[in-house]
Amino acid sequence: xxxxxxSPEALRLQEGESSSLNCxxxxxxxxxxxxxxxxxxxxxxxLFTLYSAGEEKEKERLKAxxxxxxxxxxxxxxxxxxxxxxxxxxxxxxxxxxxxxxxxTTLQVKP
Amino acid sequence: SQTIHxxxxxxxxxxxxxxxxxxxxxxxxxxxxxxxxxxxxxxxQLLFYSVGIGQIxxxxxxxxxxxxxxxxxxxxxxxxxxxxxxxxxxxxxxVGTLYGYTFGSGTRLTVV
Numbered sequence: 001x002x003x004x005x006x007s008p009e010a011l012r013l014q015e016g017e018s019s020s021l022n023c024x025x026x027x028x029x030x031x032x033x034x035x036x037x038x039x040x041x042x043x044x045x046x047l048f049t050l051y052s053a054g055e056e057k058e059k060e061r062l063k064a065x066x067x068x069x070x071x072x073x074x075x076x077x078x079x080x081x082x083x084x085x086x087x088x089x090x091x092x093x094x095x096x097x098x099x100x101x102x103x104x105t106t107l108q109v110k111p
Numbered sequence: 112s113q114t115i116h117x118x119x120x121x122x123x124x125x126x127x128x129x130x131x132x133x134x135x136x137x138x139x140x141x142x143x144x145x146x147x148x149x150x151x152x153x154x155x156q157l158l159f160y161s162v163g164i165g166q167i168x169x170x171x172x173x174x175x176x177x178x179x180x181x182x183x184x185x186x187x188x189x190x191x192x193x194x195x196x197x198x199x200x201x202x203x204x205x206v207g208t209l210y211g212y213t214f215g216s217g218t219r220l221t222v223v
Contacts, residue, residue: 034211043117043201043214044155087154096160096168097143097205099212103154 002027002092006102013078013109021073021105023088031091033071034099035064038085047086078109113138117202117215124222130175130189132218134202137183142204144185145212146177149199161185197222 003026013019025033032051036044048057050066057064061082063074073086085106089099115136124130136142143162147155157170159177167177174193178186185202199219203212 032211036211036214041199041217041219043203043217044212046211046213049211089155096162098145098157098160098170100157101147101155 002090002100004088004090004100004102006086006088006105008105009103010106011108013075013107015079015109015111016077018074018076018078020075021086021088021107023071023073023102024069025071025088025090027090027100028093031093033066034089034091035071035073036087036089038087038104040085044087075107078107080109080111083107083109113213115202115204115213115215117218119218120216121219122221124192124220126194126222127191130187130192130196130220132187132200132202132220134185134187134215135183136204139183139204141182144179145203145205146185146187147201147203149201149217151198155201159187192222194222196220 005024007022032049034049035047037047038044048064053068055066061076065072085104087101087104089101092098092100117134145160146158148158149155159169161167161179164179164182175189199217201217202215205212
């Protein structure tokens with residue numbers, strides 16, 4: 001069964017304190033791993049797509065990496081505006097484009 | 112440009128009342144369309160998806176139904192709402208299977 005598990009559920013950082021969020025996945029034949037950012041009361045906003053182990057992508061203070069079993073979202077020197085819930089998802093094994101989401105990690109960055 | 116519209120933003124409905132949430136996309140053709148529900152503090156649960164007009168697949172048995180009367184219109188409905196239908200409903204579209212979803216702004220449904 002396709003499955004995505006994110007950890008930790010919640011993370012509190014001081015401004016400038018770098019850290020990483022984890023996304024472990026189980027899927028038959030990875031067709032894509034996706035990271036989203038969600039602000040309270042809003043729809044998720046697309047951040048990255050990773051397709052193969054060893055791939056890395058960066059956007060401002062965020063860098064996503066991928067291995068055969070997990071993905072990490074590294075946050076370097078975070079700012080309060082980085083506070084949000086970060087969602088990880090994998091495309092499932094069917095050919096319908098369905099995404100299976102993890103529960104998310106809620107990040108709070110204090111000034 | 113490609114955009115997705117979802118309305119209403121918030122809705123408070125009594126138990127037993129009907130529901131209709133609408134989602135439309137612009138600037139693309141033949142998108143895959145999805146309805147997700149997000150309970151408080153939880154991840155996204157896929158409810159329905161559609162790969163074309165009139166083609167609906169249901170992921171979980173529930174009190175809801177979906178329809179796709181036009182290529183870029185996706186509707187979520189219920190004949191009689193339950194308290195457990197409360198949640199944050201999100202519509203999403205995807206052109207092909209190589210790229211991530213684009214989500215709508217969501218509807219906060221509270222059944223009272």
